[in-house]
Amino acid sequence: MIKVQDLRKSFKVAKRKAGVAAAVASLFRREYEEIHALKGVSFTVTPGEIVGYIGPNGAGKSTTIKTMCGILTPDSGECVINGFVPWRERQRYVRNIGVVFGQRMQLWWDVPVIDSFELLREIYRVDCREFKNTLTLLIDSLNIASLLNTPLRQLSLGQRMRCELAASLLHSPDVLFLDEPTIGLDAVSKIAVRDFITMINRERQVTVVLTTHDMNDVEALTDRIILIGKGEILYDGGLTNLRSRYTLNKTMTLDYDTTQSVQPDVHGVSWLEWTAGRAVAEIDVRKTQVSKVIAQLSECLEIRDITVDSMPVEQIIVKLYEEHRI
Amino acid sequence: MSLDMNLNTIANRNPGKLGAWRAVFRLRLICCIQYRIPALAGVVTQLFWGIVSLLLYQAFYESCPTAAPMTFSELVNYIWVQQAFFALINIWCMEPELSGQIISGDIAYELCRPQNIFALWFSKMLASRLAATLLRALPVIGVALLLPAPYGMTFHGDGWTMLLFIVALSLAALLNTAIIMLAMALMFFAPTPAVFSAVAIVGDFLSGLIVPLPLLPDALQRIAYILPFRYGADLPFRIFTGNIAGCDAISGIGLQLLWLVLLVSAGKKVYQIALRKMVLQGG
């Protein structure tokens, strides 16, 4: 159970200007700017849930994650995870969380992966038998058996990330924080990582909080997203819900036989493009249904091919940001 | 990293040698000023080092005053000049970017650039050493002049001595850069920073940075005088203190020049050969 209530945090940042004169001036006096990273953030996550925590860079994403990990003490507000206030009882609290920072690995660069795992076993004081069981499960589901005796530096990025995921779960945490776990990965590795997260969530009821810039990650893993911008929660709810709120129009692309040259007039359809053999239209789903439109069109056109797309999630989010002027 | 990238682009944009050099120097200076605390830390460190050394030598001098080959006031000046211009005369501050390129072999890619690699890095290094010295020398000298006797810095010479000192110090700055360039070239043949460190340690000793050369046993002094290192440090210090004057000073500067010409041409040659070899081997 994660409960975050009215979290606030601001930082002081020194200003810097260009040029020799400004550099000399800064020898004596510096100006500071106050930045409000979190302006009252609240949400709850139920055990066993996967949540996508989304936002542009500088929105307050990593500040929230750091606070939830116990690395940062907020100015005010509450946060209770597994019955702990992260920053108050950090050392006991972190025993039951796993953290993956996609951009910085925790495994040792020059030694075989298994040695890093052994060190982590010691750090988390995991009992040998339990460790063996967990490791076997992780090795199987991540398919890393052949990588264990190789130094990290000789592995590909995707292989490293798989080992990194295993490392963060060796002590069987209840909550897993994933900070951009798929950053820089190729398509195959991305899918492997997603599949694994789904598996670990289903099999072991691990609660997952995930930040990412790749909306495909979120779509593949969960329906629940929390959208943050400028330190405030902009949206908290289902992805499908969000989509139905914003994708009132669908785009239809049509290839047809050129004999017909008159635009057919169909209710709820506005033509964006009409050239010989190809047409693009927007369908307003409040006025009509896609199937109805296709049926009507096929009566007057010789249709060769048809595709219907809804607005991609990325665009929905961009739209949402625009609405909130971010 | 980003600063050095800037330096590269600027150096490439200004093909005029002086323009490029000025840009490099200006950037390094801004960079150094921005990092005000390191500059201050450098000054404090040099002052501390100077004072502790003097207290130590004082204890030695008091133990057996007759055994000293140079007077204590000469020694005091020797130490302060050394501390003030430390950034200019030490030979273990190298360019990590260049050494990284040499060790990884990436320097071969630099060959597609129009300018001479030796000259480019020589001026880059000289610029950063000058910038670092500019910020540190004046405060150190200022404090050293204010210190009470016998620890305070004094200058007894005339304008002529000062002129000789400035000439010798400038040549020393160039000579040390040339020595570092050569020592770094060793990494072409044995790709580890350890070879550079080994030369730097021996060089520092033989240039009088660890123990002032006149205090060393005669046999070691003789060795030090044959090698180029002392012309990068010991000679200008002793011209300043008046320990070396007149004809000796002028002939010393002559030898300095000779070494400079020798080492710079050797350096150019070595970089040329090493790079050619590298290209032939395919990087």
Next chain:
Amino acid sequence: MLLYRYFLINLKSQLQYRAAFLAVLAVQMIVPFTYIASPYFLIERFSNLGGWNLAEVMLCFGIINGAFALSELLARGFDMFSRQVVSGSFDRLLVRPRAIELQVLGSTFEFSRIGKMVLPFIMLGWAVWIQPQLWQPLKLCTIALMLFSGVAIFSGIYVLQATLCFWTIQGLEVANIFTNGGQMTAQYPLNIYKKWLRLFFTFIIPFGCVNYLPLGYLLAKPRFESPLYALTPLAGFLFLVPCVMIWRFGVGKYLSTGS
């Protein structure tokens, strides 16, 4: 146990590049020759240093430089701590259920510093060998105690230097005054210096407790006959207490601002 694991993994990691490791080890073996140059050549020239002869100074030299190298080996994690703050890997340590100090300590052991211990330990052995008055169990124990106490003092300074990183990562070289500067100053008996410097290095940073105070007892210098002087090195371990307290304060500051 955890420290032992850290020890092994560091060793394994550094031995991955055997040639480079050996090269650095070799250079580290040369470094102390620059430290020994002053005491050796200057005592040769001036015949003594404020009443201390070569063997006596070498006893001091061996202990301080041995302790310095050993502390560089052990406390390297604190010495290089700014890197961890810059790269963000310090955050990683905070999400682990172990004492931060332990994890920082274990993050790096610099085994190449073994090379730097060679000359000091040879000189220490030589100094003990030619001074038979040192061949007593209590005196030998005092020498060992001085060595470890010295390691504690240098390590304490590295902890303070690391603490500074929570405020600024620039200008950390100021700490060199106390580490390299401490080594350079305290490799001679501190009472050859002027009083203020001796007092600073006795009561602020307690190098005196591994230097002239126990040395006076070991070498039976006048006014130092009391065997209590043999216990002064214990103060070096006490020095770690305020250092770790200040460090913890720094960690608290980091947690509240995130730097």
